[in-house]
Amino acid sequence: MVLPVVAVLGIVWIVAGVLNLLQTLDGGGAQVAPITARDTPHTVVEWLRRRDMTNDDRRAVTDKLIFEGPALRTRAARFFGLMLFSTAIATFGIQADSTAVVIGAMLVALLMTPIMATAAALLMGWPSRALRSVTLVGGGALLAIGASWIQSTYTPHIVAVGSNTQVLGRISPTLLDLLVAVAAGGAGAYAVSRSDVSDSLPGVAIAVALVPPLSVVGVSLQASQFEYAVEALLLFVTNPVGIILAAGAVFILVGYSPWFRLEAQREQIYRSFATVDRGRRRPTPSRPARLGIRDRPGPDHPTPPSGDA
Numbered sequence: 001m002v003l004p005v006v007a008v009l010g011i012v013w014i015v016a017g018v019l020n021l022l023q024t025l026d027g028g029g030a031q032v033a034p035i036t037a038r039d040t041p042h043t044v045v046e047w048l049r050r051r052d053m054t055n056d057d058r059r060a061v062t063d064k065l066i067f068e069g070p071a072l073r074t075r076a077a078r079f080f081g082l083m084l085f086s087t088a089i090a091t092f093g094i095q096a097d098s099t100a101v102v103i104g105a106m107l108v109a110l111l112m113t114p115i116m117a118t119a120a121a122l123l124m125g126w127p128s129r130a131l132r133s134v135t136l137v138g139g140g141a142l143l144a145i146g147a148s149w150i151q152s153t154y155t156p157h158i159v160a161v162g163s164n165t166q167v168l169g170r171i172s173p174t175l176l177d178l179l180v181a182v183a184a185g186g187a188g189a190y191a192v193s194r195s196d197v198s199d200s201l202p203g204v205a206i207a208v209a210l211v212p213p214l215s216v217v218g219v220s221l222q223a224s225q226f227e228y229a230v231e232a233l234l235l236f237v238t239n240p241v242g243i244i245l246a247a248g249a250v251f252i253l254v255g256y257s258p259w260f261r262l263e264a265q266r267e268q269i270y271r272s273f274a275t276v277d278r279g280r281r282r283p284t285p286s287r288p289a290r291l292g293i294r295d296r297p298g299p300d301h302p303t304p305p306s307g308d309a
Contacts, residue, residue: 053193053255061193061256065117066129067136079110079136080143083211086111087144090215091151094166097159102166102212111140111210115240116189119247123257137240141214148218161223170209170216171231173238181242184208189247193254208239 053061067075086109093101114136121130161167184207191204213236220228251257 057193058256060195062120064192065113065120065133067114067117067132068129076136079114080140082108082110083140083143084147086211087147087215087218088151090212091148091219092155094164094212094215094219095152095155095157095159097164097166099166102209103206105211105215106205106209109140109205109211111137112188112205112208112243114140115210115243116185116192116247118240119185119189119244120251120256122244123248123251141236144211144214145218145221148215149222150218152219152222157223161219161225161228166212167216167220167228167232170213170235171220171228173231173235177235178238178242181208181239182246185243185246186250188243189250190254193251193256208243210236210239213239 067079086105089108090102090105093099093105114133117133118130118137121127121133157164184204187207188204213232216232217229217236220226220232248257
């Protein structure tokens with residue numbers, strides 16, 4: 001009981017120290033009153049309110065994440081094509097019980113892009129964009145499961161499913177898997193927001209395994225190991241949840257979705273979440289026009305430029 005309390009107090013004092021440093025830097029080195037632990041929450045909120053990304057930078061990030069405009073079909077085709085290739089590689093790796101091959105499959109898929117796009121669209125209050133991104137994630141997941149099921153039907157299993165370490169390692173999701181997804185989601189959002197650290201994206205793709213659990217679902221279904229399939233699907237669902245939570249927090253910290261915008265358009269953001277939830281529960285996507293909400297271009301609703309990111 002003592003250790004968690006000490007850890008919490010330590011985190012509070014570390015945050016206070018970092019904020020003191022930031023306050024000093026913002027003041028140009030001038031002497032400022034030190035921040036105490038009691039002042040930390042208020043100081044954090046004030047610091048977040050000053051965080052804001054330029055419209056050009058925000059538009060560039062949006063263009064990387066959101067599939068829309070004249071390039072929508074091209075980007076969607078590329079996304080699903082790479083999902084097929086990644087699923088094929090992952091399924092072969094699982095059948096051969098080869099960790100190296102499975103890692104290679106993680107580098108091919110683009111599934112993390114629409115997941116982070118979902119986080120960005122929800123924070124910015126874009127219902128149609130959020131629903132489109134969720135649809136891409138769901139479509140990619142169904143494609144991967146179906147493709148791995150078909151592939152495992154017509155290709156031999158070098159290692160049996162029941163003794164395959166690649167399968168067994170993905171049928172017992174734990175809290176650690178969620179924490180890995182949270183860390184990877186934060187790193188991915190930061191890399192997307194900063195062009196000077198985009199080289200770290202391949203490492204993020206390896207850290208959070210999105211396609212291999214889907215391949216395990218298809219392989220397990222083909223082998224009539226339905227319990228394995230459910231557990232692997234649970235692991236996959238855990239990953240997007242962690243990524244969206246962490247990516248949303250990082251997008252706020254870097255100023256993509258500034259704090260003052262969250263306060264000013266709270267109702268519209270709530271409606272974005274409601275639209276995504278409605279689309280998840282109903283097979284026919286709901287139209288944002290029925291909610292009276294549209295994605296309007298402008299400083300607060302930037303429309304990404306034409307072309308593929």
